[in-house]
Structures are given as C-alpha cells and as structure tokens.
Amino acid sequence: MTLAKSFISAIGLSAGLHFALGQSQVPLAQKDSPQQPNVVFILTDDQDVRLDSLRVTLWTGKTPHNTNVTDVNPPYGGYPKFIAQGFNDDYFPVWLQQSGYNTYYTGKLFNAHTIKNYNSPYPGGFTGSDFLVDPYTYAYLNSTFQHNKDEPRSYEGEYSTDVVAEKAYGFLGDAVRDLENKPFFLTVAPIGPHSNVAVGDLSLGQTHSAVFSEPISAKRHQHLFEGVKVPRTENFNPDHSTGANWVLGLPQQNQSNVDYNDHFYRQRLRALQAVDELVEGLISRLEEYGILDNTYVVYSSDNGFHIGQHRLQPGKTCGYEEDINVPLIIRGPGIASNYTTNIVTSHTDLAPTFLELLGIQLREDFDGKPIPVTKAGIEATEQTRREHASVEYWGIAVSEGAHQPLYRQHNTYKAIRLSSAEYNLYYSVWCNNEHELYDMTADPGQMHNLLAPSPSVSNGTLVAGLPIEKVVARLDALLFVLKSCRGLSCREPWKQLHPAGDVNSLADALDDGFNGFYENEQTRVRYEFCADGYIVDAEGPMWETHGLATPYSRDGAIWEEWV
Ligand SMILES: *[C@@H]1O[C@H](CO)[C@@H](O)[C@H](O)[C@H]1NC(C)=O
Ligand SMILES: *[C@@H]1O[C@H](CO)[C@@H](O)[C@H](O)[C@H]1NC(C)=O
Ligand SMILES: *[C@@H]1O[C@H](CO)[C@@H](O)[C@H](O)[C@H]1NC(C)=O
Ligand SMILES: *[C@@H]1O[C@H](CO)[C@@H](O)[C@H](O)[C@H]1NC(C)=O
Ligand SMILES: *[C@@H]1O[C@H](CO)[C@@H](O)[C@H](O)[C@H]1NC(C)=O
Secondary structure, three states, rough: OOOOOOOOOOOOOOEEOOOOOOOOOOOOOOOOOOOOOOOEEEEEEEOOOOOOOOHHHHHHHHHHHOOOOOOOOOOEEEHHHHHHHOOOOOOOHHHHHHOEEEEEEEEEHHHHHHHOOOOOOOOOOOEEEEEEOOOOOOOOEEEEEEEEOOOEEEEEEEHHHHHHHHHHHHHHHHHHOOOOOOOOEEEEEEEOOOOOEEEHHHHHHOOOOOEEEEOOOHHHHOOOOOOOOOOOOEEEEEOOOOHHHHHHOOOOOOHHHHHHHHHHHHHHHHHHHHHHHHHHHHHHHHHHHHOOOHHHEEEEEEOOOEEOEEEOOEEEOOOHHHHHHHOEEEEEEOOOOOOOOEEEEEEEHHHHHHHHHHOOOOOOOOOOOOOOOOHHHHHHHHOOOEEEEEEEEOOOOEEOOOOOOOOOOOEEEEEEEEEEOOOOOEEEEEEEEEEEEOOOOOOOOOOOOOEEEEEEOOOOOOOOOEHHHHHHHHHHHHHHHHOOOHHHHOOOHHHHHHHOOOOHHHHHOOHHHHHHHHHHOOOOOOOOOOOOOOOOOOOOOOOOOOOOOOOOOOOOOOOOOOO
C-alpha cells in the first residue's frame, strides 16, 4: 500500500495480491547453517500488476501510523523525517549487519534524500551504498548518485537504469569476494518505470519547479511497443464518473488526453525493458558465480500506478486496485516452484519475511508478519485465509502527466482490501467522511460505490448475498482496530474484537450471533477534519485499548532546502 514518490505527498501501504514463483527445491536455510543464503532484492518504482508503501514501512516492518513517516516529503515524511524519528540506527539494514550480513544498496532509498542532506547523517546500515539523490532521483538522463561517503556525482547523458545496473554488478562482485566471511543482502532500486521529473535551474533558485512527465526509455528501446494502448478495461475513462471525493468530480478525458496517456503507457513499458535487462544481468552473474541456488531473488515495486482508470490522470496515491496491487515474485532455496497465490499481503510484511527466510529472529513490534513462501506454507495459509490488508494515506494527490498537473488536497483516507474465497471487497473512509464499498466479485473495476449517497443504492443492496449494513459494520470495526493498531494488534486484529480467538476472518465475524455487537455496540471510523499528516485531533475516535500508537516521538524533522 502504500505509495511513495518524488515530490508528492504520498504514503500508504501497498496492499497486494502477491504471488510467488520459484525454482529450486533445496530446503529452507537453517539458522546456523555454514552457508547462510544471500538475497538480491529488486525494487522498481511505480510498477503496477494490473496494467505507495512507503519505503519506510518496507524497511521497518511497521505501518505508517506507527512510524509517523506518512509522506514522501517533509514536514510529514521523507528522509529528514525518517532521521528525526530515530530509525536510522534501528532499521532493516542495521539488523542485517548485526546478524552478520554484508549489506549493499544502489538506487533510490528515500525521497527528500538530497545532494544537500545526504551526509547529515549518512543512511545507516550499509556495507556499500550508491544512492540516487534528489532533486535528480527521477532524471532519467541526468541521474546523480552518492557513493559511500563520497560527494554526489552526476551521470549526465547516461541512462539511469543502466548506471544502476553497473553499480549493482559492482556490489555483487564485492559481495562475492567477501562471501567466505559473510553472506550478503543486495538491494537494487532503479527508478523505472517512474515518471521523469525535471527540476528547474537551481542556480536560478528554481527549487520548486519540478515537472513530471512520461518516463524516458533507453535509446535502444524507444522503438518498441508501437501502437500499444492502455488496456480498455471497464473503468478506463468511463462515461460516468466513479469513486468518491475529488475523484467523483473528474471530467471525462478528451481524445488528445487519451492519446497522451497511451503514449505515457508505452513509455512505461519501454522504460521497464532496461529493468528487464538488469534482472537478467543479475541472474546470469549469480549463475556464473555459482551462488544462484543459495540466493533468494525477490522482485517487487513500491506501489502501483493508474493511467486513465476512473478518469484519473497518470499517477498513484489512490486506494484503487491499480495503485495498491503490486507484483511480488520470489525465487530461491525452498520456494514453491511456478506457484501463484492470491493470499493478501502488504509491504509491511516484507521485513519480517526477509528475516524469517534468513533465519533471523523476528521483532515483537513488527506490524507485519512473514509471507509464506513454501508450497506447504502457502497452501496452509490459503486454508486459514490471510485475507486483508490495510491502506492508509495522508496528504495530497498529484497528477503526473501533461494534463491537469494539479495537486488535489484532502486526499486523506483509510481503507481495507479484503479478498478471500467468499468475499472480494474494498472499503474506504475518506477524511471528509465519504465512504466507499466495492464488491469486486461483481464489480472488478470498482465502478459502483455501494455506499454512494445516491438513490440508485437502496436498503435492499446485497454484498455477496448479505445485507450491506451487516457487512459494513464488520469492515468498519476491523478498520477501527487497524487504524491505530500496533504490533500484535496489527497482526491479529480480529483478536482485539474477539479475545476468545473464535473469530479470525470476515466470514467468522458475520455470524448472526454478533449482529448486535457489530451493528449497535461499535464506534464507527470517522475523521474530525482533513489533515495532511497523522494529526491526532483529525483522526476521530481511537480504539481504546491501544490509545495512540506513536512510539517514536523525537521532535525536530528538519527540511533542508536544496539550495
Ligand atoms: C506526527 O508527526 C507530525 C509532525 O510531522 C506531528 O505534528 C504529529 O503530532 C505526529 N503525530 C503523532 C500521532 O504523534
Ligand atoms: C545534472 O546534474 C548536476 C548535478 O548532479 C547539475 O549540476 C547539472 O546542472 C545537471 N544538468 C542538467 C542538464 O540539468
Ligand atoms: C483536452 O483536455 C485537456 C485536459 O483537460 C485540455 O488541456 C485540452 O485543451 C483539451 N483539448 C481539446 C481539444 O479540447
Ligand atoms: C507453470 O504453471 C503453469 C500453469 O500452472 C503451466 O502452464 C506452466 O507450464 C508451468 N511452467 C513451468 C516452467 O513449469
Ligand atoms: C433504510 O432503512 C431504514 C430502516 O430500515 C430507514 O430508516 C432508512 O431511511 C432507509 N434508508 C433509505 C435510503 O431508504
């Protein structure tokens, strides 16, 4: 869910219907095995699976409301806020080093990690690092990298993803040379297929004139995909507006806008070709080094992307399926081979998943839990159902294309994406207290908001054969717990409502015996007002057992201007 990016205020949690693919059948690593497995983690930017997580969530295993890094830029987020919250000496790469791993990173780490603040302090936890830094992070043809403790260096005229690839191969070589002493964890985070972002002339003081445009491909790929268009799904530029809040007010796009969006889509596909080559380059090198069978290769993206669905201009920051459903592909020792699953996970689960794969102790305060990756583990989970992910977002929405490059205020909402054998639902509450519910079995495109205040939705509406009020009461109670959960209560939210442990899913909670409990006794989720960050007064009633979930309260996030 979650949603990250450049100069936008985005945060959230990338929910995902994730899938695992694998090859070898070697047993999972033993904790004290002499040959600890390695990891190569490839993290793309804005890649959807249909067509934001924040990276702090990804690297801490905590939901945004528990890190209070709820944006990609200050004052509510970005690298300065990550530092101010005290995470730099207590997060994933640091834990890996403490467990004996060499850690390498190249590409984008955080937004608002810049040519000015890269050394105040340096990101903790890396044996070797070469980060893309703002304001040139998304300049495909003028990327600027900051290596270890060196000064930033510009790669004007070179193609960003190719530079990342060369750096990744270099770190892989370093890692292999030290493999007798230590296993490694290498993260490779190219910007593709993110939009290109050009900044103004800094020497003229144009620090805030960032312009988003379609991604740029490597020259060798610019002829590909001629004539390809955004899939014309039911929700593509529909005749009637859909969604809620500002989305519901969007005008239908005219032909030149649609043509531009098709071009934008092709540029994304072209930009992904260099990423494809990077993946192949990594795999073939792992093979040459003879370590492919003892290395997990994990591929994902920080959030999805929409182009034209619900009449939206290119961008993310929404809770709809295009934005929150991201790819997750895993191969390595013991991973189920050629196996795809629809169990629901989120990026909050990735840090725990990596630790479990490597036999490293999980942390009590993780909000996420390990994703099963073996065939038996996945099958068992499919039986017990791992069915929901929470989505949280604060701040503004940004349109990244050439049209209507507007910032939309009040894009603050919370949501639940729930998918099981019986139910396939998306439920959201916006900061203006508009609600959405989509029954995605009947309505995969999320075209018909069953909670719209319109006469077409009547009291008789059924969701999966049940009265809508009955289903909504359960979803709302679950969201109410999730919005301020912490640790165990995030991992086992139904237990907060049913301490006896007899309810573990929506299906269980729908038992008629609980009608009174859910329909009359629970406090409903509501906002007091729309805020751009996790402001307590805006958040409405909170689940009482937990109070506020803000373990990190160090003050002083400082946003340094780039110049
Ligand atoms: C989160 O941080 C913001 C400043 O970035 C602060 O105003 C807010 O009170 C914090 N929220 C909580 C719940 O501590
Ligand atoms: C490229 O980036 C460098 C900073 O790394 C900057 O000094 C230079 O002006 C940029 N070039 C262009 C054409 O924007
Ligand atoms: C099409 O829509 C875009 C975006 O709203 C607008 O800028 C443009 O002027 C429109 N073009 C025509 C021909 O109406
Ligand atoms: C993977 O599974 C799919 C469908 O189950 C099958 O069609 C395909 O042949 C399999 N591929 C391999 C390499 O086993
Ligand atoms: C739905 O039904 C309830 C009572 O069953 C009634 O109070 C309410 O006005 C109805 N709402 C609509 C929109 O018909």
